[in-house]
Amino acid sequence: MAPILEIRNLYKSFGSVDVLKNINVSIDPGDFVVLVGPSGCGKSTLLNCIAGLEPITRGTIEIAGEDMTDVPARDRDIAMVFQSYALYPTMSVAQNITFGMRVRGIDRETREKKLAEVARLLKIEPLLDRRPKQLSGGQRQRVAMGRALVREPKLFLFDEPLSNLDAKLRVEMRAEIRRLHQRLSTTIVYVTHDQIEAMTLATKIAVMKAGEVHQIGKPKEIYERPVNMFVADFIGSPS
Ligand code: ADP
Ligand code: MG
Numbered sequence: 612m613a614p615i616l617e618i619r620n621l622y623k624s625f626g627s628v629d630v631l632k633n634i635n636v637s638i639d640p641g642d643f644v645v646l647v648g649p650s651g652c653g654k655s656t657l658l659n660c661i662a663g664l665e666p667i668t669r670g671t672i673e674i675a676g677e678d679m680t681d682v683p684a685r686d687r688d689i690a691m692v693f694q695s696y697a698l699y700p701t702m703s704v705a706q707n708i709t710f711g712m713r714v715r716g717i718d719r720e721t722r723e724k725k726l727a728e729v730a731r732l733l734k735i736e737p738l739l740d741r742r743p744k745q746l747s748g749g750q751r752q753r754v755a756m757g758r759a760l761v762r763e764p765k766l767f768l769f770d771e772p773l774s775n776l777d778a779k780l781r782v783e784m785r786a787e788i789r790r791l792h793q794r795l796s797t798t799i800v801y802v803t804h805d806q807i808e809a810m811t812l813a814t815k816i817a818v819m820k821a822g823e824v825h826q827i828g829k830p831k832e833i834y835e836r837p838v839n840m841f842v843a844d845f846i847g848s849p850s
Contacts, residue, residue: 612639612640613675613676614637614638614639614640614673615638615639615640615642615674615675615765615766615798616636616637616638616661616672616673616674616766616798616800617636617637617638617671617672617673618634618635618636618637618661618670618671618672618673619635619670619671619673620633620634620635620669620670620671621633621634621635621657621660621667621669621670621671621672622634622667622668622669622670623653623656623657623660623665623667623668624668629822630653630656630822631653631656631657631660631667631822631823632821632822632823633670633823634657634670634823634824635824636817636824636827638798638800638815639798640798641796641797641798641814642798642799642814642815643789643792643798643799643801643812643813643814643815644799644800644801644813644814644815644816644817644827645801645802645803645808645809645812645813645815645816645817646658646800646801646802646803646816646817646819647802647803647804647806647809647816647817647818647819647845647846648818648819648820648845649820649845650804652819652820652821652822653819653821653822654770654802654819655770655802657819658691658768658770658800658802660672661689661766661768661800662684662687662689662691662768663679663682663683663684663686663687663689664684664691667680674687674688674689674765674766675688675765688764688765688766689764689765689766689767689768690758690759690760690762690764690766690767690768691759691767691768691769691770692752692755692756692759692767692768692769692770692772693755693770693772694770694771694772694774694775695775696743696751696752696754696755696775697755698743698751698754698755698758699743700742700743700744701742702742702743703739703740703741703742704735704738704739704740704741704742704743704746704754704757705726705739705740707743707754707757707758708726708729708730708754708757708758708761709722709723709725709726709761710758711758711761711762712725712761712762725761726739726761728761729757729760729761730757732757732760732791732794733753733754733756733757733760733787734753735750735753735754735757738750738754748775748776748777748780749776749780749783749784752772752773752775752776752784753784755772756772756788756791760791760795765798766797766798766799766800767797767798767799767800768799768800768801769788769799769800769801769802770802771802771803771804772784772788772801773785773803773805773808774803774804774805781805781808785808785811785812788801788812789811789812792812801813806846806847809830810830810834813830814829815827815828815829815830816828816829816830816833816846818833818841818842818845818846820841820845825838825839825841825842826838826839826842833846833848834846834847834848835848
């Protein structure tokens, strides 16, 4: 099976600071890759580069076998969910979810059908006429996911989507995201600093430090056979 995402020799610098160094990652269709690493190690920057929101300094990014290195974000067939939700405050929930489809010229009937589908899937049907400020944090996060889901992208990127939620809601939403992944058999790259979230969601974990991916593999492999002390410490492997 051809990889859905293939990153080769990717470097990214801001000014003279190298933030990502020689990233090589290959992700298969259906993978749920969880990216972990200390704050400031480059996780968000890597997602932004994959999404096309940041230009890269060197290297290539292929999506489903096509070179996307110089393709703008809107043409990459990727949907991203941010920690901050980034909802449009003046639009209703329904408008937030369908806006992107309107921009892409998708007809009204299809828009309404997809809206109804994701609203059911995410259990936000009673909220469709509300504005973001009339929603709880968990509800906003569902709307942000709904907006990503209606795009039916080849690849979903999640940047710490649950870190603004309280512990109980986080556990609930984690289970929900796992169900969505299984049900839609989609591919996800997911950043978190929560080890439990990483271990329970991932089909593969990628461990980053200071702009480099130190190890990528199945959670069990990483836990049992960390390649170095840093990975062992970070994952909490028995020493
Ligand atoms: P993480 O998501 O792992 O916490 P980031 O990708 O946000 O890390 O940041 C990685 C490094 O790049 C940090 O040192 C950060 O200060 C720096 N950085 C991120 N965005 C920018 C930017 N737009 N301009 C300059 N430096 C940045
Ligand atoms: Mg970040």
